[in-house]
Amino acid sequence: MVPVQHYLIVSALLFAIGATGLFFHRNLVSIFLCIELMLNGVNLTFVAYSRLAGNLEGQAIAIIVIVVAAAEAAVGLAILMALHRRRETLNVDDHDLLRY
């Protein structure tokens, strides 16, 4: 069988790619997509360690992370739409004030 370490390496790769994209992009939507990518890498780690440990805790945590990611996407996209309504731009460099 494939060793569990290989799954962990894939998840580390996904997390690193997501972090790279997070620093690379200036568009808020792309930054959000990269955050989802990083969440996925972490989730894969949880499930792989659940397989190693031989219990279901990692899978339960993965389900909870998916729910939290859904909540985060809902609030984040709402904030993003409100920002776009104010300024007509989604460039993070243009949203550098802590007030409207």
Added chain:
Amino acid sequence: MLALSLRFIEVPALESAVFYFCSAVSVVAALVVASSRRPAYGALALIVCLLGVAGLYAQLGATFVAAVQIIVYAGAVLIVFLLVIMLLGLGGDTPFKDRPRRLGWAALPVGLVLFAVLGTVVARTSPTVPDETMDEAMRGTAARVGEFLLTDYLAPFEATAILILVSLVGATWLVRR
């Protein structure tokens, strides 16, 4: 139903082939997400990446998590992303000008260092490798994971229920006219 049909992936002879296929698909799609200038293409590539990761979950025996990943994540959350991209008009004829930041290419060494650190941590963990065949008691079916969530993990489970209710009400309030 989906969790049951995902078990066909676990043919032992095909296991490494399926693993390398799924991980290659998800890593390539992740690279497209991280580098694409148009958010619409990035969202579509992220859907492909999520499907690849779902295949990896199924291979690890977490069939319920794989089904949830496909139904909730790729099926609902990413569609909301695409709807927002469509509403804001970021994916159409006028390409969104997402020039990389002035020091944008500095992200590349940061990512490489991060992967080196994480890979070292992974390589240094030498846990007990489970036996060749996964015993049936460990398989994360919907019934088993559901029972676990509603007994041992009841408090976090109910907390996420409250969290998603609050966040959806808040999101509705934020986008009001």
